[in-house]
Amino acid sequence: MNIRRASVAALRCWLRHHDLVNPAHLGSRLRLGFYASRATAATATTTNMTRILCVAEKPSIAKAVATHLSGGQYQTSNTRNTYIKNYSFTFDFGPPWGHCDVTMTAVKGHLTAVEFPGDYKQWEFPPPDSLFDAPVLTVVPDDNKSIAKNIEDQAKRATALVIWTDCDREGEHIGSEIRDAARKGNRQIQVKRARFSNVERAHILSAARRLVSLDEKQVDAVAARIELDLRIGYAFTRFLTLSLRPMGGPLQGLTLSYGSCQFPTLGFVVDRYFRVKNFVPEPFWSIKVMHERDGIKVNFNWARHRLFDRMMAVVLYERCLVARTATVTKVSEKPTRKFKPLPLTTVELQKMATRFLRMTGQQAMTIAEKLYNKGFISYPRTETDRFDRGMDLRALVRKQTQDSRWGPFAQNLVDGAFQQPRQGRHDDKAHPPIHPITYAAPQALDDGERRLYELVVRRFLACCSDDAKGVASDVEMLYGDEVFSAHGVMVLERNYLDVYPYENWSGTAVLPRFTVGERFEPTEALLSEGKTTAPSYLTEADLIALMDANGIGTDATMAEHIEKIQERQYVRTVPRGGGGAGDADDGSWPRTGWSCGAGRPRRGSGGGGGGSGVREFIPTSLGVALIEGFDRMRFETSLGKPFLRKEMELKMKAICEGRTTKQLVLRESIEGYRRVFEQSRAELNVLKAACRQELKHVGLVMSAVVFGRPLLEQNATLRIETPRRI
DNA sequence: GCAAGGTC
Helix, strand or coil: CCHHHCCHHHHHHHHHHCCCCCHHHHHHHHHCCHHHHHHHHHHHCCCCCEEEEEEECCHHHHHHHHHHHHCCCCEEEECCCCCCEEEEEEEECCCCCCEEEEEEEECCCCCCEEECCHHHCCCCCCCHHHHHCCCCEEECCHHHHHHHHHHHHHHHCCCEEEEECCCCHHHHHHHHHHHHHHHHHCCCCEEEECCCCCCCHHHHHHHHCCCECCCHHHHHHHHHHHHHHHHHHHHHHHHHHHHHHHHCHHHHHCCCCCCCCHHHHHHHHHHHHHHHHCCCCCEEEEEEEEEEECCEEEEEEECCCCECCHHHHHHHHHHHHHHCCEEEEEEEEEEEEECCCCCECHHHHHHHHHHHCCCCHHHHHHHHHHHHHCCCECCCCCCCCCCCCCCCHHHHHHCCCCCCCCHHHHHHHHHHHCCCCCCCCCCCCCCCCECECCCCCHHHCCHHHHHHHHHHHHHHHHHCCCCEEEEEEEEEEEECCEEEEEEEEEEEECHHHHCCCCCCCCCCCCCCCCCCCCEECCCEEEEEEEECCCCCCEEHHHHHHHHHHHCCCCCCCHHHHHHHHHHCCCEEEEECCCCCHHHHCCCCCHHHCCCECCCCCCCCCCCCCCCCCCEEEEEEHHHHHHHHHHHHCCCCCCCCCCHHHHHHHHHHHHHHCCCCCHHHHHHHHHHHHHHHHHHHHHCHHHHHHHHHHHHHHCCCCCCCEECCEECCCCCCCCCCCCCCCC
8 A cells, every 4th residue: 555645534444454553643643654664663573562551450460460361471571669560461452552562550549649848847837727728739758759750651651550459439539649740751742541441351351441530529529538638637637636735634645636537536435435325224014924834835926016104004004914825826937038148348358357256447458458469269358248149159169178177168159059149139249259269278378268168168158158048937926905926937048148157047946836726824024124234345346337438438447447546545445344444444554644544344245256256346535525625616507517527428429420620629618627627716715614524533433524524433333324325 | 846638
């Protein structure tokens, strides 16, 4: 083909066929005679292909994507960063680029960070509220400089950048950070983004051929969040620390931080604490009927459950006794099942680890990270509780058949008992549920890894098994004018329960036979008296569940916020059951001057605890004072409540949907927080009063006093003051 | 010395 004589249309077609150029840019370049010589050269040698730079959010994804795009045929080179490698290969992106030379590399999460200029580094001056409108700089932290430089250098030789970050808002923002780094090296570089939600081969290949643009709205939403967290966090932290420090004592050496996630987290702990403290037991009465038949004792439950009026209960009870016989009114027997668990998410993993493995959420995440890096489990940060239909789960089950503990169970699944896992409703579009990747022999793991790996495997096998099945029998009877019922289950097939010791099927008593219309005289009928009991203090699993439900933090950061409020001495944990006042105020604590508001000893209950290693969260008096202080200032929304974070979430969503803009959100939010700040400054005496009260008592007795009210006495008996918060 | 969000 003679290029100089060809029409533009024909040229376009030819160039496209030879994978040389994006036809959209052809016109201007043709006029410059750009392609005449280049195309000729290209026919002579095939090495002059379009260069594409691909960048993933993390090294593992870069490797996985490179493997799929190259068919395993890539060359690896090291960069100046230990964790980051560049993979070179060729790949046919289809039109307009066609067959390309590709370099695939990665960042490690966010590439940049925000900070205030040097003249705002001092805490005292300019005053903290100046941070609301101080300039904010975006910088590449030292740790990331080599990563940014690698992208900048690679971009110089590339026609286009393809961003392979996770398919979520943060991923979109990280994409914009990568774009900016690439443009530093090549201002002309085209920018595209691959949308993918797992690293399965066909999915990745299809994503590579269906590139989209970066979503600037999502980028803006995250940028707004980043800037607000910085301004508000720094301003309130400096304000709190500086205004309370002059009061001396333990306040002198502490950093009193505020953060949009750590404060609501503290708020949950304080809230539960008051519910326990202010709980007033109420007496109630209930009729208990037991009937023995065929050697089985059947307990019938009163349809009214319980009454808080003693006289009424007595009257109804007497009517039962007068009637003497009960009449069976309903008998039913029907198949029932106990559902197997959903595929494992990060939040679930943390809840289970804190309940059953005696780990903190933070420890569980660190261990999960290690297992992931060794290739034993999938990516441990995921919100997804449904497996992609295309995944070969049977192959993963087969890998577990060699284990002595759950191998036979896995083998049974392989031999035909396999069932597709349940499909949850969450999908983060970035990662599958947590599951084992390869088999890890117990000797290959340390103690913590072994226990967590076991949990992941058992959960996975349970997911691939069948629900437990049984027959439920229900009997209803009339005794006097009162209705009673009994429920029993006969377990027929345990299925997943055999591999999943974290659950059992309680109430599995088998009922003897009853027939409708029959009359019998109950073996026993009693009027029993009871008292309502206080809720338990929060366990870590409860706290994680609350944060999750209220959108406080992300799966990856919840454990960090929980650590943070302990580090700041806002809360502490005590073993459930062993955690009484004496325990909480052990020798180590008064050294800081803050007594801890632990209550009476409690026995394991609720929260799925059971294990003796479960710890519960109790606020220190400092934590109580901060939350109460802010609550008492009567803002429209207290800083200690989760609503502000939720509002931020809604605003981010609005930016993403184009209903508002980053600029508007920033302006509104900054003004809002500035008002809260002014009000806090004006009502500082409220906060100070709380702390002063506190300081006076420190070192005298081991009692926590907030706003002049004793919260607990030194001994373990609970003294209930007038409830102030319900 | 301060935040929250990624990731190793």
